[in-house]
């Protein structure tokens with residue numbers, strides 16, 4: 317495969333997983349990515365709201381790769397306040413989450429729940445743009461209930477100087493199930509005056525190539541579950557020679573992440589909870605995912621966790637491309 321140059325690869329935000337600790341450790345061990353996103357922030361009511369979460373946005377980049385903080389809100393004032401605080405911290409872009417599908421969020425017209433209301437989105441963008449000191453991108457879905465929603469939204473987005481639009485090519489009500497809807501993404505792509513980023517179900521280099529053939533005009537791609545399951549995915553997509561000993565790389569990566577979380581949480585057992593969440597994806601790239609994950613899932617103390625990881629890494633085979641299991 318020819319190395320893929322000119323293609324930009326972003327790491328998707330995952331609440332509770334793609335934390336600052338993860339971003340720092342991932343980019344230390346793997347190359348091939350161009351942009352990082354924080355998971356969504358919300359509840360930004362005043363100058364102090366961000367303080368308790370400041371650790372998540374301490375770094376504007378990790379190993380030279382820029383971070384874009386994300387906000388989930390339907391309140392122009394809150395988005396502006398968040399934008400101003402991020403600007404003061406040195407960021408040059410924020411991202412507006414219009415994709416979160418969870419009913420608890422969507423019912424309140426937030427995340428993908430706002431997609432059926434283009435007038436409200438227009439109102440919010442009209443209020444924020446004149447006062448926003450940094451760039452704004454959006455991350456959305458094709459709609460909440462129907463693909464038609466994106467066709468009404470793109471003309472709205474075209475009226476504002478967004479830096480890019482990331483589309484997870486599903487509907488909000490699909491959650492993470494069912495297939496991505498490439499036809500609807502294509503329609504949105506053709507309507508859009510903005511740079512478009514494709515997101516959804518890129519799990520293997522072959523899968524990436526298939527999406528690339530379908531959307532030759534796209535050169536920005538966001539990888540989520542596929543990258544969590546197989547951290548080599550961006551390098552493989554770019555044709556960077558795979559490591560001869562992938563398990564050694566994985567070992568260093570997971571150990572580094574584990575000790576970084578222990579440090580971040582002052583040796584609190586929360587470090588194990590986060591690692592379990594992370595292993596629920598990584599285990600998919602082994603030959604026996606359930607066996608790898610079950611032992612780790614059952615651990616309740618550091619010793620048990622370490623034993624489970626040692627066992628997994630010495631008894632099971634790394635196959636990669638674990639994201640395929642989501643298909």
Ligand SMILES: Cc1cc2nc3c(=O)[nH]c(=O)nc-3n(C[C@H](O)[C@H](O)[C@H](O)COP(=O)(O)O)c2cc1C
Nearest residue numbers: 328329330331355356455484516517518539540541
């Ligand atoms: C557990 C979980 C947490 C997520 N958290 C966020 C989030 O905070 N912000 C966001 O924009 N998307 C979030 N997403 C969606 C992903 O960023 C991504 O859009 C989705 O997984 C589709 O991409 P993929 O098929 O490559 O995984 C989350 C998804 C999952 C499964």
